[in-house]
Amino acid sequence: MNFHVRGIFLTVFILLVFGFSLASKTLLGEKSEEEYPSPKAYKRIVSLSPSVTEMLFALGLGGRIVGVTQYCDYPPEATKKEKVGGYSNPNYEAIVSLKPDLVVILPEQKEVGKHLSSLGLDVLTVNNRTVGDILESIHTIGKICVVEKRASDLVSGLRGRMEAIRGRTANLTRPRALVSVARGMGSLGIKTVYIAGKGGYYDELIELAGGVNVYRDEKVRFPTISREGLIALTPDVILDLVPSVEEKGWNAAAILKEWEALDEIKAVKDGRVYVLGRDYVTVPGPRFILLLEDMAKAMHPDIRVQ
8 A cells, every 4th residue: 555645644734724834823812802703693604624614513503604615524514515715725706606704714814814804704713723722713603603602512511521531641651652743655664754843733632631742842843753763752652643544445554564664662662653543633623622532542541531
């Protein structure tokens, strides 16, 4: 099986799914209350990000969505919505033709938002850079779309599951974990790996799941680590993110086998490399809780996550 295509995952992940750059600012935090659209029961919503689409559906607003990007494929109902182009290159004509009364974007789509506003559309900017951002964005959408009770219930449920994991791992040894976001591979096996750096979304999830990020440098959010660098880091646990393994017809066992040549690494030698292959592993939306539970179970196999 050829896994060379994983070399493009990091770019797709950052630009099309996660949607943040290292230089970007959190517009949600910069906007004053009066800059947001006035709360009302919006009936025709366009989402320009997979994570936003998931938030809208989780809030029971799926029936109000009239358009999504070509990358929005969860829940399955999202695939039936009209497509309005990509994350960074939306089709403005298609958006306007849907006559939306609200378009929801991420901070990195600032210029897109300006153009949509100039066309007379209400634009809401929410963020998904951290778990806190995701929860705050759910509250914000709930308030703007007048479903505050649903938003409060959703956030309360997510916080409850987070606290359950925190409680069950509080007194356990915290393993040193490495999260592989993407990697270039060839016939000679693993050569370089893009990993989660310090201070980002995955670093936060590692901590919440009862572990410690093995990579401590905060200068680069997704550093590239060589084979030798991986060996030097000596992680206790490796979490290999491979979104939609089954859907793509890939084999998790074959992916794991790629790591066998790195048996100098403690995690490999101890059989503690885990493929996290569900579609939500690269979408920082409400289903972050599922990834958090997956990570906690991998780092602490004896705990009950639910």
